[in-house]
Amino acid sequence: MLPQAYSTSPQTSSSDRDRQPMSDQKHRQHRDGSTSKQSRSTNKVLGDYTLTKTLGAGSMGKVEFATHDVAGERLAIKILSRVHPSTSLPNGSNVSPEAIAKQASKDASKEIRTIRVAALSMLLRHPYICGMREMIIRQHHVI
Numbered sequence: 763m764l765p766q767a768y769s770t771s772p773q774t775s776s777s778d779r780d781r782q783p784m785s786d787q788k789h790r791q792h793r794d795g796s797t798s799k800q801s802r803s804t805n806k807v808l809g810d811y812t813l814t815k816t817l818g819a820g821s822m823g824k825v826e827f828a829t830h831d832v833a834g835e836r837l838a839i840k841i842l843s844r845v846h847p848s849t850s851l852p853n854g855s856n857v858s859p860e861a862i863a864k865q866a867s868k869d870a871s872k873e874i875r876t877i878r879v880a881a882l883s884m885l886l887r888h889p890y891i892c893g894m895r896e897m898i899i900r901q902h903h904v905i
């Protein structure tokens with residue numbers, strides 16, 4: 763299946779913050795600086811969208827079912843983890859410069875392929891192929 767990263771505006775608006783009483787939310791600060799909220803029902807919030815359940819997971823990441831809080835539009839959001847040199851290198855202090863360079867090249871290639879597939883998906887218009895609206899690149903994730 764082609765990646766179907768329907769993405770949403772990731773910024774948390776002030777209206778999001780005002781909507782629920784603080785006691786109903788758990789605010790989470792992620793490593794990439796973004797924040798999300800988790801209500802008691804374990805729904806996550808991403809910008810103006812509420813993520814209610816995980817639709818599935820593939821080799822690159824997972825897909826969440828999301829609903830726009832105002833318009834009620836329902837869509838799928840695909841969340842892919844980005845590779846970071848510190849985590850993709852093998853453990854141990856005696857990693858050779860060649861190994862580091864090779865891993866960096868692999869990581870860059872993966873990132874380029876991800877962006878290429880997303881760019882192609884955004885051009886697709888077909889009744890039987892799930893299209894893609896937007897892609898957002900964050901420090902640790904592609905959404």
Ligand SMILES: Nc1ncnc2c1ncn2[C@@H]1O[C@H](COP(=O)(O)OP(=O)(O)OP(=O)(O)O)[C@@H](O)[C@H]1O
Pocket residue numbers: 763764765766817818819820821822823824825838840892
């Ligand atoms: N638009 C969508 N609507 C509903 N469910 C979806 C949608 N996109 C993906 N899924 C679900 O999420 C799962 C993972 O999708 P994803 O695109 O990440 O991986 P895949 O293409 O199935 O596998 P891989 O990436 O390993 O080839 C799918 O198998 C499907 O169950």
